[in-house]
Amino acid sequence: MSEALQATLERIAEQQEANTAAIAALAERQVSIAEQQKANSTAIAALAERQSQTDSAIARLLQMTERLAPQVIENTERINSLSTNA
Numbered sequence: 001m002s003e004a005l006q007a008t009l010e011r012i013a014e015q016q017e018a019n020t021a022a023i024a025a026l027a028e029r030q031v032s033i034a035e036q037q038k039a040n041s042t043a044i045a046a047l048a049e050r051q052s053q054t055d056s057a058i059a060r061l062l063q064m065t066e067r068l069a070p071q072v073i074e075n076t077e078r079i080n081s082l083s084t085n086a
């Protein structure tokens with residue numbers, strides 16, 4: 001085998017090793033990305049649940065406000081009436 005051919009085969013072998021290492025690194029990165037995506041999905045689900053709870057709390061507070069508004073108006077009118085008569 002000629003020296004040139006031997007040198008070419010050695011370069012090819014070195015490149016194959018480098019390619020194999022790069023492929024392994026990419027595979028590890030893909031696993032890391034998949035794990036991060038799973039964590040992100042879990043976090044998004046938790047945030048969606050919190051948002052749902054917040055929406056429910058806001059709805060309850062609005063209902064309470066609607067129920068209490070007439071009484072607040074009446075009490076304010078009484079206070080104003082009392083302070084005018086005093």
